[in-house]
Amino acid sequence: MKKVLAELITIGDEILYGQTLDTNAHWMSGELDGIGVKVIRRTTCGDQEEEILQAFREAAQRAQIILITGGLGPTSDDLTKPCLAKYFDSEIVMNKQALEELEQYMSSRGRELNKLTRLQAALPDKCEVVSNERGTACGMWFNNLGKVFVAMPGVPHEMKFMMKAKVLPRIKQEFDLPIIYHKIVRLAGIGESWLAEKIENWENTLPENVKLAYLPTYGDLKLRLTSIGSNLNEQKKEVDLLVQSLLPLVQEYVYGFDDDSLEMVIGRLLKEKNHKLALAESCTGGYVAHRITSIPGSSDYFNGALVPYQNDLKIHELGVKEETIVQFGAVSEETVAEMAMNIKRKFNADYGLASSGIAGPGGGTDDKPVGLIWIACAFGEKVKTRKLNLTKDRDVNIKLTSVALLTLLHQRLVAKD
Amino acid sequence: MKKVLAELITIGDEILYGQTLDTNAHWMSGELDGIGVKVIRRTTCGDQEEEILQAFREAAQRAQIILITGGLGPTSDDLTKPCLAKYFDSEIVMNKQALEELEQYMSSRGRELNKLTRLQAALPDKCEVVSNERGTACGMWFNNLGKVFVAMPGVPHEMKFMMKAKVLPRIKQEFDLPIIYHKIVRLAGIGESWLAEKIENWENTLPENVKLAYLPTYGDLKLRLTSIGSNLNEQKKEVDLLVQSLLPLVQEYVYGFDDDSLEMVIGRLLKEKNHKLALAESCTGGYVAHRITSIPGSSDYFNGALVPYQNDLKIHELGVKEETIVQFGAVSEETVAEMAMNIKRKFNADYGLASSGIAGPGGGTDDKPVGLIWIACAFGEKVKTRKLNLTKDRDVNIKLTSVALLTLLHQRLVAKD
Numbered sequence: 001m002k003k004v005l006a007e008l009i010t011i012g013d014e015i016l017y018g019q020t021l022d023t024n025a026h027w028m029s030g031e032l033d034g035i036g037v038k039v040i041r042r043t044t045c046g047d048q049e050e051e052i053l054q055a056f057r058e059a060a061q062r063a064q065i066i067l068i069t070g071g072l073g074p075t076s077d078d079l080t081k082p083c084l085a086k087y088f089d090s091e092i093v094m095n096k097q098a099l100e101e102l103e104q105y106m107s108s109r110g111r112e113l114n115k116l117t118r119l120q121a122a123l124p125d126k127c128e129v130v131s132n133e134r135g136t137a138c139g140m141w142f143n144n145l146g147k148v149f150v151a152m153p154g155v156p157h158e159m160k161f162m163m164k165a166k167v168l169p170r171i172k173q174e175f176d177l178p179i180i181y182h183k184i185v186r187l188a189g190i191g192e193s194w195l196a197e198k199i200e201n202w203e204n205t206l207p208e209n210v211k212l213a214y215l216p217t218y219g220d221l222k223l224r225l226t227s228i229g230s231n232l233n234e235q236k237k238e239v240d241l242l243v244q245s246l247l248p249l250v251q252e253y254v255y256g257f258d259d260d261s262l263e264m265v266i267g268r269l270l271k272e273k274n275h276k277l278a279l280a281e282s283c284t285g286g287y288v289a290h291r292i293t294s295i296p297g298s299s300d301y302f303n304g305a306l307v308p309y310q311n312d313l314k315i316h317e318l319g320v321k322e323e324t325i326v327q328f329g330a331v332s333e334e335t336v337a338e339m340a341m342n343i344k345r346k347f348n349a350d351y352g353l354a355s356s357g358i359a360g361p362g363g364g365t366d367d368k369p370v371g372l373i374w375i376a377c378a379f380g381e382k383v384k385t386r387k388l389n390l391t392k393d394r395d396v397n398i399k400l401t402s403v404a405l406l407t408l409l410h411q412r413l414v415a416k417d
Numbered sequence: 418m419k420k421v422l423a424e425l426i427t428i429g430d431e432i433l434y435g436q437t438l439d440t441n442a443h444w445m446s447g448e449l450d451g452i453g454v455k456v457i458r459r460t461t462c463g464d465q466e467e468e469i470l471q472a473f474r475e476a477a478q479r480a481q482i483i484l485i486t487g488g489l490g491p492t493s494d495d496l497t498k499p500c501l502a503k504y505f506d507s508e509i510v511m512n513k514q515a516l517e518e519l520e521q522y523m524s525s526r527g528r529e530l531n532k533l534t535r536l537q538a539a540l541p542d543k544c545e546v547v548s549n550e551r552g553t554a555c556g557m558w559f560n561n562l563g564k565v566f567v568a569m570p571g572v573p574h575e576m577k578f579m580m581k582a583k584v585l586p587r588i589k590q591e592f593d594l595p596i597i598y599h600k601i602v603r604l605a606g607i608g609e610s611w612l613a614e615k616i617e618n619w620e621n622t623l624p625e626n627v628k629l630a631y632l633p634t635y636g637d638l639k640l641r642l643t644s645i646g647s648n649l650n651e652q653k654k655e656v657d658l659l660v661q662s663l664l665p666l667v668q669e670y671v672y673g674f675d676d677d678s679l680e681m682v683i684g685r686l687l688k689e690k691n692h693k694l695a696l697a698e699s700c701t702g703g704y705v706a707h708r709i710t711s712i713p714g715s716s717d718y719f720n721g722a723l724v725p726y727q728n729d730l731k732i733h734e735l736g737v738k739e740e741t742i743v744q745f746g747a748v749s750e751e752t753v754a755e756m757a758m759n760i761k762r763k764f765n766a767d768y769g770l771a772s773s774g775i776a777g778p779g780g781g782t783d784d785k786p787v788g789l790i791w792i793a794c795a796f797g798e799k800v801k802t803r804k805l806n807l808t809k810d811r812d813v814n815i816k817l818t819s820v821a822l823l824t825l826l827h828q829r830l831v832a833k834d
Contacts, residue, residue, distance in 0.1 A: 014632050016456040018447025030435025039433045044459040075613050110806050116610040157813050285710025286703030289724045293702025296778055305724035307706045313721045361713055
């Protein structure tokens with residue numbers, strides 16, 4: 001089977017000027033890889049007609065599928081649509097389907113269609129509409145001599161929705177693709193190089209057609225096995241056996257598979273047990289609550305959170321003893337343990353999580369440097385605490401602490417005792 | 418003055434497969450923009466000789482400066498060096514300077530030079546060494562018929578150090594560069610097309626040398642003016658005058674300039690007034706607290722937050738009247754107004770913000786569909802409320818609501834009354 005090749009073209013001066021980080025191309029690369037399309041090149045060009053047309057011509061020489069993002073807005077610096085019209089020798093006319101969908105989208109949000117927004121429904125007459133249920137700029141699908149060009153908006157959530165709902169399914173239908181089977185094992189509480197050492201022997205037994213990738217983000221690690229072949233059942237069987245032989249080596253760090261996230265798995269476990277969770281977040285400042293509540297249906301098991309950013313709220317709202325803070329400080333095992341136990345009781349929960357630390361960049365002392373963070377998980381009459389020594393970077397510390405805190409709860413939820 | 422044009426080439430299969438997010442090209446774009454070099458294209462290609470050579474040839478046709486990252490390691494899948502040697506018809510030989518620097522680097526870290534690492538000092542004989550003080554792969558500088566090719570390692574901190582210490586200074590020296598001046602106006606509470614309509618006449622008066630870009634994310638909008646010239650003071654004066662003539666048209670939506678964010682500006686205003694903030698977040702679930710506390714020093718003005726995800730916490734912890742919830746529902750103007758007022762009082766703050774809504778995807782009714790969200794800002798004895806009709810997407814709703822809530826507070830903080 002010949003490989004199906006794709007190129008991604010991102011359009012926008014703001015990317016070339018370094019003002020906007022292009023996360024779209026990164027996400028699209030992963031999705032295309034997942035369905036067996038090989039991305040051979042990514043190009044970013046500016047809001048200049050000739051540069052865009054040149055990028056189209058070059059890409060069409062190499063790839064069968066050309067996916068384009070950005071430059072679809074209604075303003076004068078948005079050139080993707082006129083460039084596609086020129087490239088395909090097509091005329092821009094009001095598209096009935098696009099206009100209907102646009103009117104529906106606007107009216108569902110109780111808004112009027114103004115002159116400029118209406119222009120979004122004017123499209124090259126040689127393209128098919130790719131509906132955008134998340135915004136006003138619809139996508140365009142061109143098919144010319146076996147080359148497919150698809151233009152999508154640059155707003156990430158609009159593009160992602162369009163890719164998942166429309167573009168990927170149609171690519172799978174129209175092209176003869178190899179079968180790719182991915183299995184992701186998700187781990188937390190272990191670093192990449194420690195993991196690599198632990199599973200070195202296992203890794204050496206992997207067959208040719210199965211590739212392994214380590215994908216770490218902030219203390220959360222994905223281990224992805226990819227099998228390329230032509231028989232999904234056999235591939236599944238082979239990969240699942242490999243995973244079975246991996247698990248005993250890393251069991252204590254594994255929290256899930258595939259699209260699982262820590263907050264999702266925790267949600268499932270809490271729901272199963274009909275247990276409730278409450279949070280007292282000082283240094284994480286609401287970020288753990290945000291992660292928990294990002295899961296649909298979290299109101300079934302999440303009672304609530306308190307972010308006591310001042311000591312007097314820790315004392316008067318959360319009931320931490322004043323002498324604990326005076327004697328040990330707000331950033332201490334003693335304080336964080338009281339926080340976790342008290343929030344559990346006060347919010348009628350089965351588990352109470354708490355964080356207190358010096359997120360930085362300021363506020364550190366010799367004794368308690370930036371990056372020193374205490375976390376705790378209370379359950380029944382017990383509290384489990386952990387001390388973290390993290391970085392000098394505030395944002396990184398908040399993210400790493402949230403993973404550590406969720407990991408502490410997850411370990412509790414799956415504990416045998 | 419003719420523009421100096423650059424292209425960036427990133428080499429690595431791991432980027433095309435969506436495993437590694439390419440932050441290097443983003444950072445380099447910003448740095449080049451800052452010294453007046455125009456990046457006209459960014460290309461990512463895989464670890465394949467022919468693809469890399471093709472990218473070199475194409476880039477050399479368009480740009481004077483070609484910056485390359487990645488593929489400099491000592492293993493067989495690292496092809497940048499052999500490709501450059503082939504492209505410049507050059508032979509790879511042991512480079513004395515590179516070897517000395519490599520030996521020094523290794524011995525300063527108490528490490529031995531092994532065979533594989535030693536190979537890092539073998540370079541094409543037509544390049545100059547660009548020293549790497551942070552790692553083992555040195556950079557290469559080629560100059561051929563006025564085209565400069567510079568290859569740098571893909572490890573971000575090594576590349577950044579090399580760019581700052583060696584590459585950017587030499588580019589400034591060897592090329593005759595224009596002066597670039599950017600000014601960004603930051604707005605919230607207005608959509609892109611509404612804004613475009615409002616400022617259409619003003620936009621038409623912009624001179625040739627000043628470009629305008631709209632950069633929106635989740636209800637937060639950057640309007641960027643870029644001036645290209647040869648006299649920084651004059652450019653600043655011209656752009657600042659243009660901004661002065663823009664402001665009266667959009668004053669109510671402007672919250673800041675350049676690198677400002679809503680949470681940063683709010684923090685500055687609260688600190689100036691010595692006023693304190695408290696939050697009661699239901700549908701935003703801690704995300705607004707996270708944004709506020711992502712700013713270093715936010716403990717100076719942020720008292721804390723309550724996330725009452727269950728109605729009984731809204732009643733017993735926050736003191737919302739039970740009959741309010743029974744009569745109007747938790748998602749109502751009446752409930753959110755009480756939440757805002759009560760959190761302000763309870764947490765001894767000057768401002769209380771509250772959110773309550775149906776974030777989705779489930780939980781909607783005909784009467785109160787997904788995306789219906791009420792927000793409120795309490796100050797003194799007053800409460801200002803707003804009703805939002807947002808999307809079906811939970812994550813988008815949370816983000817849009819956070820911007821709306823911060824905008825409501827910002828409007829209050831800058832109000833004249």
